[in-house]
Structures are given as C-alpha cells and as structure tokens.
Amino acid sequence: MNFKSLPQMLDYFKDEETCIKYYEQMRWKGNPVCPHCKAEKPYKTNRGYKCSSSDCYKKFTVKVGTIFHNSKIPMRTWFVALFLTTHKKGISSVQLAVDIGVTQATAWFMLHRLRKMYKAKVEEQLGKDKVVEIDETHIGGKEKNRHWKKRRSKVNEELARDGTIYNKKKVVVGIIERSGQVVLKYFPNPQAKSISPFIQETVKNGSDIMTDESVLYYSYKTTALGGG
C-alpha cells in the first residue's frame, strides 16, 4: 500500500468490493488458490470462491488464512488501521478505537492481529543469526579509489554525521547475508535518514552487521547497536 494520505486512500477504497478486489490482486495476482488444499482455478461464487478439487470443494474468500479472517470488520476499516499503524507506531487501542470508530475491544483485537502480521514480516528479513554485510558502491567508483582531491573532505564528513552529505553522490547500497541472500537498492540522493529505514526493514534487528565506516550508516549503528 503506497498511499500518501488517508483521504487519498479512502477515495480509492470507496467500498468493500474495491477493497476485496485490491486484496485479491495483491495476494493472488490474478490466480486464486484454495487456502485449504492449495488447488488452483476455483469456481467463482457470489460471495467468493468454491474449490474445484473433488477432495475439497470448500468455500473460501481471500480473507481466509489472513489477519482479516473471521471478523465482521470491513476491509476498509482494516486498511485504515493498517495505514494508521504503519504511520504511527505504538498507537494505543483506545486511540485506534476513536480514530476508526470501533469499540476498544475491537481495536485491541485488530492491533493484536496487525502486530502478528508485522512480526511475521520481520521473520522474513535477512539476518537470522547470520552475519550481514552492508556495503555501498558509488556510481563512478568507491570513495577510497577516488583521487584524493575528489574525496569528501574531513569537514564534510563531520557535517555528514547529522544526516546531511554535502558532496552528494549516487550510491547503491547492498545488504548481503553471509552465504545467503543479497538485497540491493539504488539511492539517487544518499543520506543517512533515507538509507537507515532500508537497513532496518531489510536486516533483522540484532543481527551482526559488518560495514565500512561510511557515515551513511552512522546513525543506524548508534541506534541499533549502541555505538558504531
């Protein structure tokens, strides 16, 4: 979900049907799968789907097996809660209840499920007790390979520690799990404040991180590892 504001999101998700269609596309990408037996090509019913496998024949909707299952809460309300919880971490059930117009018990239930979902996402991150290396490659070569006259000055490096880099260069940041996966992201305007979120969402919290002493990771290392 990439909506910039709540009104923009609410305009898009104007009714339940739109929300369901959106979520079906997101989850199945046009190819519905039975959540009970994983069979493809189910029959369409007026309220969802019916499995076409003769061993199963179970009815289902896109909500089965997700955090939206078994609740009477409209998808639109769920999506607003998702929007609010991603933009404001640590929102209380009392506050969420007021914001989305549900009882506090419902808000509590929703937060519980949303947290489960966020936690499941973290488990898919890199790391998992492995060493993770973070490296940046400047387009046009690494800083240390540049002629000394073209390197960032010491003064600029000091200034960069508060998140501003004066000698702006385009960089690709690579996060590499030792004997594992690689994630690359291109930063046209590299700053600690734009790269930190990328590291935090890609690397599991508490992983051992190896990196050169680039100022770009300075703020991350000090907050996540207690001193860089």
Ligand SMILES: [Zn+2]
């Ligand atoms: Zn089935």
